[in-house]
Amino acid sequence: MFGPQHYVPILRWKRAERFAVEKLPDCYRARVTPLLEPTPWLFEPPSRANKSGQRRNAEEVIVQISRDILKHWGNNPLFCDFWHVSKVPDIHGRIHPLVFLAEQSHNLRLNIIPVTGIVRPERYQEAV
Numbered sequence: 001m002f003g004p005q006h007y008v009p010i011l012r013w014k015r016a017e018r019f020a021v022e023k024l025p026d027c028y029r030a031r032v033t034p035l036l037e038p039t040p041w042l043f044e045p046p047s048r049a050n051k052s053g054q055r056r057n058a059e060e061v062i063v064q065i066s067r068d069i070l071k072h073w074g075n076n077p078l079f080c081d082f083w084h085v086s087k088v089p090d091i092h093g094r095i096h097p098l099v100f101l102a103e104q105s106h107n108l109r110l111n112i113i114p115v116t117g118i119v120r121p122e123r124y125q126e127a128v
Helices: 015-023 058-072 097-108 122-127
Strands: 078-080 112-114
Touching (some): 097 112, 097 122
Parallel strands (some): 078 112
């Protein structure tokens, strides 16, 4: 699939990473496929002063991630692994967050490729 000239950077989807991939010239984009690994901090409240432990709405966060991917990376292929956010609750109590991201991606015509590992919960494997 990839040769030795292909690069797969692992991105946590921080602001600087988003801007970096957006600025990547087209001649390099064809040789790069980022691996997006969202982290739990994306789902935490914006203020560190919030001691209640309350999370941001997972649905809104995933919708925003999808929009950001379109804005900063476009429709270029992108790997996505949700293993860092395994504790994020299901959307509407029944839709796995990775499945919800896939739905949002489809609506925006994003080219997201889900990624898994050999030691993942069965529910995650089913979502992939």
